[in-house]
Amino acid sequence: MNFISRSMCYRVTMSKIYNIHQRQDKEWKPKASPKPPEVEKALNAISALEGGIPRIEAIETMRCAKCLDEIFENSFRDQVSKDEYEISGHCQSCQDNWG
Numbered sequence: 328m329n330f331i332s333r334s335m336c337y338r339v340t341m342s343k344i345y346n347i348h349q350r351q352d353k354e355w356k357p358k359a360s361p362k363p364p365e366v367e368k369a370l371n372a373i374s375a376l377e378g379g380i381p382r383i384e385a386i387e388t389m390r391c392a393k394c395l396d397e398i399f400e401n402s403f404r405d406q407v408s409k410d411e412y413e414i415s416g417h418c419q420s421c422q423d424n425w426g
């Protein structure tokens with residue numbers, strides 16, 4: 328009897344831990360890719376010229392560095408665009424308008 332209740336308790340605990348893990352995996356939090364300080368400075372200067380905000384600030388607040396639009400995980404077409412956001416801080420439509 329004692330053994331059964333203990334193993335049930337273990338299973339409940341494990342499923343709680345598992346659920347927490349699942350939730351964390353689903354929550355997308357972009358992380359600015361590391362860049363040399365001089366590159367970061369140059370990018371920030373370009374952003375400022377275009378009326379934008381620094382890349383790192385944009386990514387931390389989940390906005391576009393260029394048009395300041397709010398960013399969501401589903402704002403991007405694919406993983407490549409998502410990765411690109413962590414590099415440039417640009418939203419999907421700003422990425423599409425490159426070139």
Ligand SMILES: [Zn+2]
Pocket residue numbers: 391392393394395396417418419420421422
């Ligand atoms: Zn944008």
